[in-house]
Amino acid sequence: MSVSRILLGLLEPSSQHGYVLRRRYDEWFGTSRPLKSAQVYATLNRLDRDGLISLAGVAAGVGPDRRVYAISEAGVVELDRWLDEPDVPEVTASRKVLFAKVLIALSSGRPAEPMLDRQRQAHLARMRELRVQRQSGDLLGQLDADFEMYHLDADLRWIDGAAARLNRLAALVNAAPDPAAAVPGTHGARQENR
Amino acid sequence: MILKASNLAIRFGQTVALRDADVAISPGEIVAIMGPSGSGKSTLLHVLAGILRPEHGEVHLDEQRIDNLSDSRRSRLRLRSFGFVLQFGDLVPELSLRENVELPLRLLSAPRAEARTRSRELLRQLEVDDLADRRPGQVSGGQAQRAAVARALVHRPSVIFADEPTGALDSAAGEVVLDALTGLARKEGSAVVMVTHEARVAAYADRTVFLRDGRVAA
Numbered sequence: 001m002s003v004s005r006i007l008l009g010l011l012e013p014s015s016q017h018g019y020v021l022r023r024r025y026d027e028w029f030g031t032s033r034p035l036k037s038a039q040v041y042a043t044l045n046r047l048d049r050d051g052l053i054s055l056a057g058v059a060a061g062v063g064p065d066r067r068v069y070a071i072s073e074a075g076v077v078e079l080d081r082w083l084d085e086p087d088v089p090e091v092t093a094s095r096k097v098l099f100a101k102v103l104i105a106l107s108s109g110r111p112a113e114p115m116l117d118r119q120r121q122a123h124l125a126r127m128r129e130l131r132v133q134r135q136s137g138d139l140l141g142q143l144d145a146d147f148e149m150y151h152l153d154a155d156l157r158w159i160d161g162a163a164a165r166l167n168r169l170a171a172l173v174n175a176a177p178d179p180a181a182a183v184p185g186t187h188g189a190r191q192e193n194r
Numbered sequence: 195m196i197l198k199a200s201n202l203a204i205r206f207g208q209t210v211a212l213r214d215a216d217v218a219i220s221p222g223e224i225v226a227i228m229g230p231s232g233s234g235k236s237t238l239l240h241v242l243a244g245i246l247r248p249e250h251g252e253v254h255l256d257e258q259r260i261d262n263l264s265d266s267r268r269s270r271l272r273l274r275s276f277g278f279v280l281q282f283g284d285l286v287p288e289l290s291l292r293e294n295v296e297l298p299l300r301l302l303s304a305p306r307a308e309a310r311t312r313s314r315e316l317l318r319q320l321e322v323d324d325l326a327d328r329r330p331g332q333v334s335g336g337q338a339q340r341a342a343v344a345r346a347l348v349h350r351p352s353v354i355f356a357d358e359p360t361g362a363l364d365s366a367a368g369e370v371v372l373d374a375l376t377g378l379a380r381k382e383g384s385a386v387v388m389v390t391h392e393a394r395v396a397a398y399a400d401r402t403v404f405l406r407d408g409r410v411a412a
Contacts, residue, residue: 113406113411117404117411117412118412120404120412121402121404121412123393124393124396124397124402127393127394127396127397128397128398128399128400130397131394131397131398135373149394149397152393153393153394156393160230163230163406164230
């Protein structure tokens, strides 16, 4: 999540204190990982240094909470660019861990099926939590829960697909004569098994 | 345990559909059964519900063994103690939604007034009371499925069996049906055993039993 671009976007409608920005950020995006004050002020300092925002005034009192920032023209241009540019479709690193675990388990002669079963149950448990959260939440909370649920659902489909092809995958992984040869072979297996 | 099955095994010809399957359901618990196609999900549901008789193993409902009862006694037990929600509702097309919902109580010889009051209340809670006099063919799939949920609950069964209850619905209509099924079952204390291939449906359950090749894998 690009915290700096989000803060830029939150600053566009009107100049704000860092405190207000952090509160709005947490309300919209911070349910699982709220923003720390230090991160807000470090980000604002960086945006200021890069000319994307500027200090618009200092309210009475002391401390960084009192500084009011405004977006600059360069900041609006950068915000436009960020919003217009599609994100690179990618799978996060943590999701790739399961893929790695399956290959490592198979190549070391360990059974991968129980591992996939445990992961499936862990995913389903998280989906149950999200469903409860979704039921009691407002629209923002519901969409937030939906986002995670659909991703977990995709993971589960992958788990089922992998579980159905473990024997072929094990044969392929263990047929590799050496670690160097396993890389292209594995890639080929994924293509073949799709 | 309200429902307990142990060492279940059944074959269809050369195909082993269930082997050494153990399942225990607590009163009021909602359990999803998942697994790949052909893993034995629907077979397990049918054996637990007394529709199919296992070749090996036992099924107990509230301490009473039910798998060895005669066909007629199992049929009577299903009517009294179980409710069913199937993928396509399976309401009687010639009857109105209200008459469909009343049907289990009428078959159990409940007074007509009691059946009428109870069905009206359930149809109201499921927000299809204004469609009570329409036939299944005159309402949407989601509305018919809500009536099927009412029919499954009307006689306050110990266990409701649901086989892909939202399989024929879009996701929004499916959520309404699942909210209704699980919400009302919890309120009335009925356990639910639900076969599904969708994780989002299984997320309505308290836990998931995963089948692979006729065995309980997790």
